Amino acid sequence: MGGLSTEEQRAWTALRTTYALLHQRMDQQLKRDSGLSHLQYEILARLASAPERELRMAELSCAVANSKSGLTYQIDRLLEAGLVCRRTCPGDVRAVYAVLTDEGADRLARAEPGYVGLVRELLVGVLTPEQLRAVAEGLGEVNRRMQDSGDFGESLG
Amino acid sequence: MGGLSTEEQRAWTALRTTYALLHQRMDQQLKRDSGLSHLQYEILARLASAPERELRMAELSCAVANSKSGLTYQIDRLLEAGLVCRRTCPGDVRAVYAVLTDEGADRLARAEPGYVGLVRELLVGVLTPEQLRAVAEGLGEVNRRMQDSGDFGESLG
DNA sequence: TTCGGGACGTTCGAATTTGAACTAGGGTCG
DNA sequence: CGACCCTAGTTCAAATTCGAACGTCCCGAA
Numbered sequence: 001m002g003g004l005s006t007e008e009q010r011a012w013t014a015l016r017t018t019y020a021l022l023h024q025r026m027d028q029q030l031k032r033d034s035g036l037s038h039l040q041y042e043i044l045a046r047l048a049s050a051p052e053r054e055l056r057m058a059e060l061s062c063a064v065a066n067s068k069s070g071l072t073y074q075i076d077r078l079l080e081a082g083l084v085c086r087r088t089c090p091g092d093v094r095a096v097y098a099v100l101t102d103e104g105a106d107r108l109a110r111a112e113p114g115y116v117g118l119v120r121e122l123l124v125g126v127l128t129p130e131q132l133r134a135v136a137e138g139l140g141e142v143n144r145r146m147q148d149s150g151d152f153g154e155s156l157g
Numbered sequence: 158m159g160g161l162s163t164e165e166q167r168a169w170t171a172l173r174t175t176y177a178l179l180h181q182r183m184d185q186q187l188k189r190d191s192g193l194s195h196l197q198y199e200i201l202a203r204l205a206s207a208p209e210r211e212l213r214m215a216e217l218s219c220a221v222a223n224s225k226s227g228l229t230y231q232i233d234r235l236l237e238a239g240l241v242c243r244r245t246c247p248g249d250v251r252a253v254y255a256v257l258t259d260e261g262a263d264r265l266a267r268a269e270p271g272y273v274g275l276v277r278e279l280l281v282g283v284l285t286p287e288q289l290r291a292v293a294e295g296l297g298e299v300n301r302r303m304q305d306s307g308d309f310g311e312s313l314g
Numbered sequence: 315t316t317c318g319g320g321a322c323g324t325t326c327g328a329a330t331t332t333g334a335a336c337t338a339g340g341g342t343c344g
Numbered sequence: 345c346g347a348c349c350c351t352a353g354t355t356c357a358a359a360t361t362c363g364a365a366c367g368t369c370c371c372g373a374a
Binding site for chain 2: 330331332333334338339340
């Protein structure tokens, strides 16, 4: 009644600590060998796979699941480092695009192998193919519902 | 070769954003109706299910996947609120136990239904039973390996 | 056209987190 | 003993995050 069943609890706890530990490891490795935080890496990665290598602040903040103000802060850092630049939209003055620079793309490319290696070693390599699919589909659906029905889909801050 | 396959990417992205969104929602709901942050809730919950309702700082920091110094900080907050107290171990002067107070147990009990409801609504209720099991077992194993083989098992700070 | 409601990003202060010292004991081996 | 290294927890400054304004600007209705 009150609490969660053992399996429910295990699933949620595993989700929580898995993410925490993975994030921790990635952050350390990324910082060590390319000077990027995990969040910064994710930001650059999103930009890299976007058309024109650019995204609006709001889309980006949603994509990396971060607050608006937090994203502004990180973009400022990446700007200082020359890895992105800002572009305002002629059509809508309010809109701001973050654009990946060539230097940003380079840095990302250099960081990628280590990052991918870690994901493979720690996550993908440990799951069976069925588990991998279940995670992708199940959690994917969990996400979709939260983004739709939530008042938070757009950005978190 | 270089990058992750589509499914690998979907799984990892889903894991990341699912956790981020769930955390966000929980944090807001918990703060709103019981004045606890998500992390504080987790800390109290661990203590509540520990023998004697107490745990050493290191165990606790490992259990909630947080850094040592971060845990000290949060325990200080919970101390101010009267929800936990500290106890030093007679045998080993270095050891410090965080102990759940009655008031802490009350607060936790009041927060629990909402928390459990959210886990059910947003996570458990969306997954099929097979997916739930796959998440519990798969990610559980991912965890175990990271804690064993890692230099991070003990605490993150 | 002119409001009024939203949406978009930024700013700012406060809260939190991080990571590197640092304090202080244990435990072992000589 | 005594030199040494290891563990536990705290402290402190710096970095980051949060959330609530704020300033602008689009857009649809009157």
